[in-house]
Amino acid sequence: MTELILGNMNYSSWSIRAALVARASGLEIKETVVPLGFDETRATLIERTGFHTVPVLMHDNLIIRDSLAITEWIAERAERGRVWPEEAAKRALARSVVAEMHSGFMAIRSKMGVDIRSRKPLPEVEGALKSELDRVLTLWRTCRTQFAGDGPYLFGAWSAADAFYAPVVTRFRTYGYALDGIEADYADAVWESDLIRQLRDQAEAEPWEIELGDLGPVRAWLRE
Numbered sequence: 001m002t003e004l005i006l007g008n009m010n011y012s013s014w015s016i017r018a019a020l021v022a023r024a025s026g027l028e029i030k031e032t033v034v035p036l037g038f039d040e041t042r043a044t045l046i047e048r049t050g051f052h053t054v055p056v057l058m059h060d061n062l063i064i065r066d067s068l069a070i071t072e073w074i075a076e077r078a079e080r081g082r083v084w085p086e087e088a089a090k091r092a093l094a095r096s097v098v099a100e101m102h103s104g105f106m107a108i109r110s111k112m113g114v115d116i117r118s119r120k121p122l123p124e125v126e127g128a129l130k131s132e133l134d135r136v137l138t139l140w141r142t143c144r145t146q147f148a149g150d151g152p153y154l155f156g157a158w159s160a161a162d163a164f165y166a167p168v169v170t171r172f173r174t175y176g177y178a179l180d181g182i183e184a185d186y187a188d189a190v191w192e193s194d195l196i197r198q199l200r201d202q203a204e205a206e207p208w209e210i211e212l213g214d215l216g217p218v219r220a221w222l223r224e
Contacts (some may be wrong), residue, residue: 002029004070005045007036007054010203011210011217013114013167018055018067020163020195025078029057035208037220068102071160085155090147094161097139097154101164105132112171113212116203122175136168137183144182152189166190166199 004022006015015033022029034044034054042052049056049063057064057073064073075083084091107128125133143154143161150156154165169190172179179187190196211218 002027002057002059003032004029005032005034005049005054005056005058007034008203008206008208008210009033009199010116010206010208011114011212012036012054013109014067015055016114016167016170016199017163018057018070020166020199021067021071021074021083021160023195023198024158024163025074025082027074027078029074033206035206035220037208037210037217041220067164068098071098071163075160081157083160085157085159090155093143094155094159097143097161098164100139101168105136105168108132108136108168108171112175114167114170115174115212116170116200118174120175122177125177133177136165137179140165140183140186141181144186148182152186154186158193158195162190166196169196 004018006012006019009016009019019031022031034041034048036054045052045054045056049058049065051065053065055065055067055070057070059073064070071083080086085094111123111129123129140154147154147156151158153159154161169187171177172187173191207223208220209223210220
């Protein structure tokens, strides 16, 4: 059996990425959500996986951590084109933009935390935050301009690149960050996709609330 252990779909951007890749893969992968921020969360994760972070993919006796490592494990087993583009040049570019998201954008992470079901005031867009937001939009514009004839997503068909940037799409909705042109069209395509509609419904239905700090959950409680 293959099991994917995740944090809250409403808040955990790295869990969202892994879940979207898994759901698009066509593979049979069980999902288990462990709500973050509660006193017992750390102990539960350590007991199940040997460490306290999510996401984690467990396959028989194999334990794989980190959303990008999980993505590659899934890609090796999924039908070609389900995770990465089939064309070699597209695939290389997709891995490049995913790696950039995976290793960077710290200001976006700290100042615009994921909270899909909420609407919050936009923080002041200056300095590192402005630079990172501009970079995201440049990446989107570059990919969509080059592959506009192949479909509505970054590389035409849905890929891991869209899964990794989907939490940014949700952030733009949460914080009311205005988009226009080709970037707005892309964000709308992701937001209205079946995968994100399912994610939005799941996030809305989750019974947990989290107070977010710059470094993650500060406290958690059940919604009334």
